[in-house]
Amino acid sequence: MSKILVLGGAGYIGSHTVYELLDEGFEVVVADNLETGHRQAVHPGAALCVGDIRDKAFLDGLFRRERVDAVIHFAAYSLVGESMADPLKYYANNVGGTQVLLSSMVANGVDKLVFSSTAAAYGEPKRIPIEEGDPAEPTNTYGATKLAVEQMFKWTALAHGLRYVALRYFNACGAHPSGHIGEDHSPETHLIPIVLQTANGTRPEIEIFGTDYPTKDGSCVRDYVHVCDLAQAHVKAVRYLFAGGENSVFNLGNGVGFTVREVIRAAEEVVGHKIPAVYAGRRRGDPAALVASGSRAKTVLGWEPHYESIHTILETAWRWHRARPNGFDEDR
Numbered sequence: 001m002s003k004i005l006v007l008g009g010a011g012y013i014g015s016h017t018v019y020e021l022l023d024e025g026f027e028v029v030v031a032d033n034l035e036t037g038h039r040q041a042v043h044p045g046a047a048l049c050v051g052d053i054r055d056k057a058f059l060d061g062l063f064r065r066e067r068v069d070a071v072i073h074f075a076a077y078s079l080v081g082e083s084m085a086d087p088l089k090y091y092a093n094n095v096g097g098t099q100v101l102l103s104s105m106v107a108n109g110v111d112k113l114v115f116s117s118t119a120a121a122y123g124e125p126k127r128i129p130i131e132e133g134d135p136a137e138p139t140n141t142y143g144a145t146k147l148a149v150e151q152m153f154k155w156t157a158l159a160h161g162l163r164y165v166a167l168r169y170f171n172a173c174g175a176h177p178s179g180h181i182g183e184d185h186s187p188e189t190h191l192i193p194i195v196l197q198t199a200n201g202t203r204p205e206i207e208i209f210g211t212d213y214p215t216k217d218g219s220c221v222r223d224y225v226h227v228c229d230l231a232q233a234h235v236k237a238v239r240y241l242f243a244g245g246e247n248s249v250f251n252l253g254n255g256v257g258f259t260v261r262e263v264i265r266a267a268e269e270v271v272g273h274k275i276p277a278v279y280a281g282r283r284r285g286d287p288a289a290l291v292a293s294g295s296r297a298k299t300v301l302g303w304e305p306h307y308e309s310i311h312t313i314l315e316t317a318w319r320w321h322r323a324r325p326n327g328f329d330e331d332r
């Protein structure tokens with residue numbers, strides 16, 4: 001049985017990937033510093049080691065002890081707004097932490113890595129849908145740090161034989177069908193949790209950021225992809241590396257865009273009542289539309305997303321937000 005180390009496995013996408021890996025029979029070790037992750041999000045079938053990727057001694061100890069076959073790396077800061085206010089925090093963790101990780105992997109003879117990258121690497125797209133070979137010119141620090149890491153992989157592969165897959169996600173959303181895990185960020189900035197927190201009464205209203213974009217109803221268009229489909233893609237990427245696949249970058253999106261207003265309307269249908277919304281100005285740095293071409297991941301990795309309907313995606317998220325209005329922390 002192959003053993004996978006999941007860095008950031010207590011976070012949103014990481015925790016769902018751990019569930020998927022265990023379902024598919026992998027042995028899993030999670031490392032997380034629990035700064036933004038949740039201990040309760042870690043599947044009881046995975047061992048949790050609390051530590052930071054910037055701590056080389058911690059990583060060296062982990063690699064020596066656990067003898068893992070591959071690493072999936074989610075450990076990063078991921079708030080676009082914060083990345084603009086405090087860019088060096090993002091470089092130190094996202095880029096600096098990954099540099100420490102790569103040195104430890106090289107020193108310990110671990111050569112396979114699947115990386116959590118982002119559509120933010122593209123910046124303002126030149127065309128829709130976006131393909132992997134399109135220009136990558138980030139418009140925020142978060143995207144810039146993820147792109148810098150992808151470039152670090154390229155040179156580490158040349159020098160030390162690193163084998164990697166970088167997965168550029170579009171808008172991750174939804175929750176595990178078991179209802180045990182879901183999205184819980186603090187502060188929450190993402191559209192779908194905010195819409196559903198408004199629906200369950202945790203918030204008074206949702207603000208629609210921008211109604212004058214050149215889109216069909218003036219609000220921004222995004223490609224919403226279910227977190228379990230993202231999780232499945234990571235497992236496919238690990239198998240691809242085990243099978244000798246080449247170093248590569250893949251988009252993960254459904255290839256269909258929804259406006260902010262369409263998401264709110266679909267959420268109203270799912271929850272069965274109106275959700276109070278108000279118009280607000282544009283949020284700095286938001287591109288008008290981001291939609292992936294996900295066809296490469298399907299052809300090369302054999303990725304088969306199961307949640308292509310926005311209603312089904314919202315239903316899984318609603319089950320989570322309704323059952324756990326305070327997320328993992330029942331007392332909050």
Ligand code: UFG
Pocket residue numbers: 078080118119120142143170171172189190191192194206207208209210220221222260283286290
């Ligand atoms: N939005 C609102 N009101 C809100 C929150 C969001 O109108 O209260 C809008 C945003 O302006 C945007 C859309 O809803 O048009 C989606 O916003 P999110 O914050 O949910 O997601 P983003 O598209 O900004 O960001 C996502 C990921 C980032 C990643 C980015 C890639 O969360 O990690 O896609 O561009 F960097």
